Amino acid sequence: xxxxxxxxxxxxxxxxxxxxxxxxxxxxxxxxxxxxxxxxxxxxxxxxxxxxxxxxxxxxxxxxxxxxxxxxxxxxxxxxxxxxxxxxxxxxxxxxxxxxxxxxxxxxxxxxxxxxxxxxxxxxxxxxxxxxxxxxxxxxxxxxxxxxxxxxxxxxxxxxxxxxxxxxxxxxxxxxxxxxxxxxxxxxxxxxxxxxxxxxxxxxxxxxxxxxxxxxxxxxxxxx
Amino acid sequence: xxxxxxxxxxxxxxxxxxxxxxxxxxxxxxxxxxxxxxxxxxxxxxxxxxxxxxxxxxxxxxxxxxxxxxxxxxxxxxxxxxxxxxxxxxxxxxxxxxxxxxxxxxxxxxxxxxxxxxxxxxxxxxxxxxxxxxxxxxxxxxxxxxxxxxxxxxxxxxxxxxxxxxxxxxxxxxxxxxxxxxxxxxxxxxxxxxxxxxxxxxxxxxxxxxxx
Numbered sequence: 001x002x003x004x005x006x007x008x009x010x011x012x013x014x015x016x017x018x019x020x021x022x023x024x025x026x027x028x029x030x031x032x033x034x035x036x037x038x039x040x041x042x043x044x045x046x047x048x049x050x051x052x053x054x055x056x057x058x059x060x061x062x063x064x065x066x067x068x069x070x071x072x073x074x075x076x077x078x079x080x081x082x083x084x085x086x087x088x089x090x091x092x093x094x095x096x097x098x099x100x101x102x103x104x105x106x107x108x109x110x111x112x113x114x115x116x117x118x119x120x121x122x123x124x125x126x127x128x129x130x131x132x133x134x135x136x137x138x139x140x141x142x143x144x145x146x147x148x149x150x151x152x153x154x155x156x157x158x159x160x161x162x163x164x165x166x167x168x169x170x171x172x173x174x175x176x177x178x179x180x181x182x183x184x185x186x187x188x189x190x191x192x193x194x195x196x197x198x199x200x201x202x203x204x205x206x207x208x209x210x211x212x213x214x215x216x217x218x219x220x221x222x223x224x
Numbered sequence: 225x226x227x228x229x230x231x232x233x234x235x236x237x238x239x240x241x242x243x244x245x246x247x248x249x250x251x252x253x254x255x256x257x258x259x260x261x262x263x264x265x266x267x268x269x270x271x272x273x274x275x276x277x278x279x280x281x282x283x284x285x286x287x288x289x290x291x292x293x294x295x296x297x298x299x300x301x302x303x304x305x306x307x308x309x310x311x312x313x314x315x316x317x318x319x320x321x322x323x324x325x326x327x328x329x330x331x332x333x334x335x336x337x338x339x340x341x342x343x344x345x346x347x348x349x350x351x352x353x354x355x356x357x358x359x360x361x362x363x364x365x366x367x368x369x370x371x372x373x374x375x376x377x378x379x380x381x382x383x384x385x386x387x388x389x390x391x392x393x394x395x396x397x398x399x400x401x402x403x404x405x406x407x408x409x410x411x412x413x414x415x416x417x418x419x420x421x422x423x424x425x426x427x428x429x430x431x432x433x434x435x436x
Binding site: 003004006007008010011014015018019073077078079081082083084085086087088 | 272273274296297298300302304306307308309310311312313317321322324325326327365
């Protein structure tokens with residue numbers, strides 16, 4: 001399964017590097033939203049819960065853009081059929097798509113967070129990075145696991161983009177709550193992240209649950 | 225090798241296959257004829273294990289469908305209406321992807337590309353290839369893992385006579401493989417058939433009634 005997942009991931013990354021259909025859209029969306037907040041709130045700096053909310057809601061909505069496109073090539077270009085004819089566990093497809101989305105999110109954050117820092121953040125992100133990295137890692141993992149599952153559920157429906165939003169957003173509310181609670185003290189002057197371990201533990205538990213659920217049900221999603 | 229008895233397949237309320245029976249032995253070619261919407265592609269997808277039969281019995285390569293459809297994975301070469309190739313990869317990259325899924329050595333890719341006459345265009349973007357060239361790459365993909373059974377849906381579509389001749393040892397009669405071929409070209413189909421199957425509105429029908 002790992003070899004098949006690696007082959008699918010490699011194919012997806014090659015296609016993304018060539019077409020630039022997902023990551024640039026996610027990045028541009030995020031930066032546009034930050035600019036809108038910059039002018040909409042009429043503030044040069046944000047901190048604390050407001051800064052946290054802007055970051056995580058923006059990243060979450062950018063994730064939706066990536067999730068919508070995850071399986072488009074498989075549906076439009078016969079990938080589902082080809083994979084079902086091959087001697088591979090179809091869970092490899094979920095694993096590859098989750099890994100691809102995880103990497104897309106990492107690429108997004110590499111650009112979006114400095115942009116946020118530049119456009120809106122008061123205290124700055126530099127000092128918060130050591131604590132922020134595990135939060136991003138675990139949140140990305142959860143978003144990638146659920147996103148790859150929901151995208152497969154929605155891909156054959158006509159209202160794919162609506163279905164993804166309706167199913168994905170409620171399911172990832174716990175990720176946003178935990179990530180925001182963990183991040184908030186990092187973006188507020190003079191606060192220490194007392195509950196960081198608790199929220200990281202919550203995110204890790206969420207990730208484990210949704211990885212196990214996805215592995216358990218994914219094969220059935222693609223069955224006739 | 226293939227034994228169908230009263231196979232039924234529905235899409236919602238509509239019967240796409242209605243009691244289809246057939247038998248194909250190893251090395252034989254069965255050619256399926258029928259007007260548009262007769263159920264030909266559905267039959268191929270059932271034989272490939274991609275669609276479940278809703279009634280009747282279907283045994284393909286010793287796998288009882290639908291319960292043992294997983295046993296067919298890696299044993300069927302399928303040329304569909306769509307080439308099952310990624311537009312943003314070259315022919316070589318597409319075949320490398322499929323080679324990894326089927327645990328086929330990369331060295332075999334060049335052999336297959338040469339066999340379908342695509343060695344020189346193997347690194348061109350797929351959208352720059354003609355319809356016939358893409359069909360040749362699709363044939364290469366279908367046989368890359370040397371499957372014992374070929375399911376071919378209009379395999380000669382878009383191919384010039386030279387390409388048809390070139391592909392004969394790959395997916396044609398000269399391949400020696402067991403084949404189920406769907407075609408609208410009745411003379412060509414009958415020329416290479418060991419047995420024929422006529423389908424009309426999902427049911428078996430005699431040849432003379434198919435296109436009335």
